Amino acid sequence: MLEYVFDTQLLIEGKNLDEDKINDYIRNNILGDCLLAVGDSEMIKIHYHTNTPWKVVEYCSTLGEIYDIVIENMDRQERGLKG
Numbered sequence: 001m002l003e004y005v006f007d008t009q010l011l012i013e014g015k016n017l018d019e020d021k022i023n024d025y026i027r028n029n030i031l032g033d034c035l036l037a038v039g040d041s042e043m044i045k046i047h048y049h050t051n052t053p054w055k056v057v058e059y060c061s062t063l064g065e066i067y068d069i070v071i072e073n074m075d076r077q078e079r080g081l082k083g
Helices: 019-029 053-061 074-078
Strands: 006-013 032-039 043-050 065-073
Touching (some): 006 053, 053 065
Antiparallel strands (some): 006 043, 006 065
């Protein structure tokens, strides 16, 4: 049984994006693991395992335009089902 079920991925396009601040905010405010927030001041890729993917989407939408949003259920995938 996985502790965090949803693999949450998205892109943020904006201005003056700071991957360190984004990392810190997500780590301190949204439970999960395997966080990657990488990119530059105009584009950040987010990857995070969490049980509350909507919180990641909500936060990231305050930073700029979000797109290529993918939320996969890793528990279903582990059982051989479509995630």
